[in-house]
Amino acid sequence: MTAAPIAAGGAGHDGEDALLDDAAARDDDPGLAAGKPGQAAWRRHLARRNMTILLAAIAVFALFAVTTSTFLTEFNLANMARNVSLIGIVAVGMTLLFVVGEIDLSVGSLLGLLSICLGIMVADWSVNPWLAAAVVVGLGLLLGLFAGLIRILTNIPSFIVTLALLTAYRSLTLIISGERPRPADPQGSFFDFTGGTVWHLPWLAVWMLAVMAIGGFVLERTRFGYHAYATGGNLRAARQSGIRTDQVKLMSFGITGALVGFAAALLFGYLHVAEPTSGTGFEFRVIGAVVVGGCALTGGQGTIFGTLIGTLIIGMITTGMVLLGFSQNVGDVANGALIIGVGTIDLLLRRASRRHG
Amino acid sequence: MPQDMREAASVADGGVAGATADPTTRPYLSARGLSKRFAHVVALADVDLDVFEGEILALVGDNGAGKSTLIKILSGVYQPDRGEISIGGRPARLADPQQARALGIATVFQDLALVDMRDVAANLFLGREPVKWRWFVDRAAMLAEAGRTLADLRVRMPSLTVEVGQLSGGQRQSVAIGRAISQRGRIIIMDEPTAALGVQESRKVLDLILRLRESGAGVLVISHNMRQVFSIADRIAVMRHGRQVGVRRRDETTPDEIVKMIVGVGVA
Numbered sequence: 001m002t003a004a005p006i007a008a009g010g011a012g013h014d015g016e017d018a019l020l021d022d023a024a025a026r027d028d029d030p031g032l033a034a035g036k037p038g039q040a041a042w043r044r045h046l047a048r049r050n051m052t053i054l055l056a057a058i059a060v061f062a063l064f065a066v067t068t069s070t071f072l073t074e075f076n077l078a079n080m081a082r083n084v085s086l087i088g089i090v091a092v093g094m095t096l097l098f099v100v101g102e103i104d105l106s107v108g109s110l111l112g113l114l115s116i117c118l119g120i121m122v123a124d125w126s127v128n129p130w131l132a133a134a135v136v137v138g139l140g141l142l143l144g145l146f147a148g149l150i151r152i153l154t155n156i157p158s159f160i161v162t163l164a165l166l167t168a169y170r171s172l173t174l175i176i177s178g179e180r181p182r183p184a185d186p187q188g189s190f191f192d193f194t195g196g197t198v199w200h201l202p203w204l205a206v207w208m209l210a211v212m213a214i215g216g217f218v219l220e221r222t223r224f225g226y227h228a229y230a231t232g233g234n235l236r237a238a239r240q241s242g243i244r245t246d247q248v249k250l251m252s253f254g255i256t257g258a259l260v261g262f263a264a265a266l267l268f269g270y271l272h273v274a275e276p277t278s279g280t281g282f283e284f285r286v287i288g289a290v291v292v293g294g295c296a297l298t299g300g301q302g303t304i305f306g307t308l309i310g311t312l313i314i315g316m317i318t319t320g321m322v323l324l325g326f327s328q329n330v331g332d333v334a335n336g337a338l339i340i341g342v343g344t345i346d347l348l349l350r351r352a353s354r355r356h357g
Numbered sequence: 358m359p360q361d362m363r364e365a366a367s368v369a370d371g372g373v374a375g376a377t378a379d380p381t382t383r384p385y386l387s388a389r390g391l392s393k394r395f396a397h398v399v400a401l402a403d404v405d406l407d408v409f410e411g412e413i414l415a416l417v418g419d420n421g422a423g424k425s426t427l428i429k430i431l432s433g434v435y436q437p438d439r440g441e442i443s444i445g446g447r448p449a450r451l452a453d454p455q456q457a458r459a460l461g462i463a464t465v466f467q468d469l470a471l472v473d474m475r476d477v478a479a480n481l482f483l484g485r486e487p488v489k490w491r492w493f494v495d496r497a498a499m500l501a502e503a504g505r506t507l508a509d510l511r512v513r514m515p516s517l518t519v520e521v522g523q524l525s526g527g528q529r530q531s532v533a534i535g536r537a538i539s540q541r542g543r544i545i546i547m548d549e550p551t552a553a554l555g556v557q558e559s560r561k562v563l564d565l566i567l568r569l570r571e572s573g574a575g576v577l578v579i580s581h582n583m584r585q586v587f588s589i590a591d592r593i594a595v596m597r598h599g600r601q602v603g604v605r606r607r608d609e610t611t612p613d614e615i616v617k618m619i620v621g622v623g624v625a
Contacts, residue, residue, distance in 0.1 A: 222492050230472050230483055237470035241484030242455040300474045 049294055049349070053309045053342075060313055064320035071323055078202050082270055084315030085208035086111075087282070088308065089263045091289045092215035093144075093256030095307045097158075098290055099219065100245075100252045101232035101299025104147065105162040107260050107286055109169035111279030114140055114264035116173050119182030119274025129190035133265035137258050143169075144257015148250040166283065177276040186272040194269020204266050211259065216304035228252065232299030281332065288339045289314045296346070313338070383446055385410045385575055386431065386462060386544045391440035393426055400426040401437070402599045408544050410575045413566060415586040417579075418596030418619055424579050427596065428546050431577070432464035433457035445543075463542030467549055469533040473522030477514055478503040480521050481536050506539045507531070509572075510565060527558030534565060544575040551585065563589055583612050597621050 064071040071077075090107050097104055114136045121132040147165055151158045186195070196203050219225040230238040231245045238245050268274050293310025295302030314335055321331035384407035393401040401423045408414050418424050429435045431442065433451035442449050444460045451457045454464065471480050478496075479486075481503045487495040503517050512531040514524070521532055530550055537545045550566070551559040566589055569576050580586050586593060587607060594604045595618040603618050 221494055221496070223486050223488055223494055224492070226475075226479060226486050226494055227484070229475055229479075233472035233474045234470065236468075237472055237483065240454050240466075240470050243484045300472065 049346075050303070050306055050309070053292065053294070053306065053313065057309050057313045057316070060316050060320070064316060064323065068320070068323045071320060074200065076319070076323065078197065078200075080315055080319045081202050081205040083319060084311055085202070085204035086263045086267055087285050087289055087315055088208040088311040089211045089266070090256070090259050090282070090286045091293075091307045091311050092211050092304060093252070093259040094286050094290045095215070095293070095295055095302045095304060096219065096228060096252045097256055098295035098297065099228045099232045099300065099302050100249050101235065102148075102151065102158040102249055102252065103162065103287070103297065104144075104158065104253065104256050105283050105287075106147065106165035106169055107256065108279040108282030108284070109166045109173065110140065110143060110257065110260045111264050111267065111282055112276060113169045113173045114261050115268050115274045115278055116177045116182065116276055118264055118268045119184065120176070122184050122268070123182040123274070129184070129188065129269070133190065133261075133269075136264055137261035140261025140264070141254050141258040144260070145250060145254040147257070148253025151253070152246050152250060170280075173276050177274075179276055181276065182274040184268065184272050184274075191269055191272065194266045195272070202270075204270060207262075207266060211262070212304050212308055219304060224248070224251070229300055232301075234300070284332065285314050285318065285335065288335050291339050292342050294346070382409060384408055385445055386577075387443045388427075388431065389441045389443075391427065391430055391437045391442070393430060393435060393437050399599050401430070404440070404596075404599075404601045406431075406594060406601060406604075408575045408577050410543055411570055411573050412591040413570050413576045413578065413589050415578055415580055415590035415593045416596065417581070417583075417586060417593060417615060422596040422619075423599040424596050425548065426599075428464065428548060428577065428579060431457070432462060432546055434464075458540050458542070461541065461543035462546065463537035463540045463544070464546040465530070465533045465537050465548070465550060467552065469529055471521045471529060471533060474520055476516075476518045476520055477507075477524075477532055478517045480532050481506060481539055483536065485540075502539070503535075506535050510535055510538065510568060512565065525558065526554045527561050530554065530558075530562050531565060534562075534569070538569070538572075538574070542574060544577060545569055547576065547578045549579050549581065551580070551582065559585070583615065586615075587612055595619055 090111070094104065094107065117139060118129075118132050118136045121127040121135065122129050127135075147158075147162055150156070151161050154161070184191075193203050194207075198206060219228065227238065227243045227245075227248050230241070230243055231248045235245055267278065271278075289310040290302060290307050291310070292313055293302065293306035293308070295307070317334050317338065318328065318331045321334055322328055386406075386408040388404065388406045391401050391404040391406075392399075404423070404427060406427070416424050416427070426435065430437050431451075433454045433456055436450075436452070442451060444462065449460055451460070451462075457464070470483075472483065475483075478499050482499055487498040487502065489495045489498075500517055507514060507517075510531065512528075512535060514528060514531075521529055524532070534545070534547070534550075547566070550562050554562060563585060566576055566578065570591075578590075590607050592604055592606055593610065593615055595602050595615060597619060598621075602621070605615065605618075
């Protein structure tokens, strides 16, 4: 799965470490080491955290499988996979933003705006859906860069900038759609590769896994990823080291916007209709997923593997509560409680780890 | 090797080392007439300073004497209002720290500029990660190079993949110094490297500074600790009220004289 390129970080380099310790041991210099254990408490904590939320995800899955008769049906699992996928794709961008120390609250409204744009192009103007999807991804990229540009040029916190955009995009969506949905005639390859399935697996889930694999690789193995962690971890140090932190942040906003465009295309592809209200509350689920997955608002932290698990938990709770007979609103209350709980536990763990480290 | 090490250690403990700065060679870093004011406050007035390769030059002075402003100018963080800097015999304008680094002046700031949540290797190569295929970090090369850098400095780390937030103060200092070295710094500037450290760790960092000199680098170090200054420095430059009021060779002065220069009594 996507975990492979991400989890490899620590374990693979024991060889070098052993060599290094040997070289140091040959000198009879007392050295600078105060005899710390070979593995960092923080890394252990991180691994433990990933294990814990993985177990939590399995527990949530088991809970709904036992308490409802419909949870384990192929219909529900496929449906849930689709919901999870849209959250997960955008959560990759949100992880990147959290890592660089930013946030984007406008992803839900942007999802609505972009899917209406797509609906108008396909339904009203008979544009080829593949082409329209490409346009929407490009538009998402531009609007993401726009948000990032405002953030960087004005130095207004991204929380405020994107809160303003959240409202603006939603209103804009209602205006240009005339508050009417745009249904599509689901004919052609576009609808097969978005709403369809491959060996019982929804295409949406395949796309999400692809985006996560690429996102994880970019974050863990590329220069851009290293610079992203440095930017969010210590902005001043990153700048002093010659990292173009503004550029890194701008790209993170742009990538997130493009991923929202991609999610909008997939949403349209499987619903066969563009709704002016779609994406309402979506930003909440995406941010919830990355926070449960281990991202911190303070920046410099977060992994795609964590985000994947966080997405699964949030997605399962959202659909599972509905299956239990509650409204989606109750599911969101449960998710809210979960986020506060996870945030508190993280804070306590971090304090404890600092005290011992 | 071990023999040198013991000597170095004994020097750090307060022994005597021969001054290695040769006055006949040209200074690698040379500043003339540096002045800087912030609004109405004159931070630096007409300061001259030379730093040679292979020497340890201590910069001492009271709080507010202009030491930090001076090293920030020399490391490219601030630009002087007046005055000239020459590096390796050539006049230089330092617009930012990267430019200073490119010319062989590397600075270890007091806050160390480390990213706590990243590992030792990532911090050693912050902003200049070795890459393959242009975009991808060459992790193997990075770890090998990091191991070599720390081995050269005889610094021991629990691991290259441990987050620096988990390291002790002295180890963190070593990572910051290692980064300055691996950027091929000919002159390493340090702002109170032992201020936050205990006795043991301070001694290790002082050993490290002595090894930097052995390796041929020049070290400009701000310190408040007169005992440390006299145990490691070849020369001592004193700042008072934004002026450089004198430079003394360590073996031709006494702590008493330096303290008098710092507070401005009894000497010209």
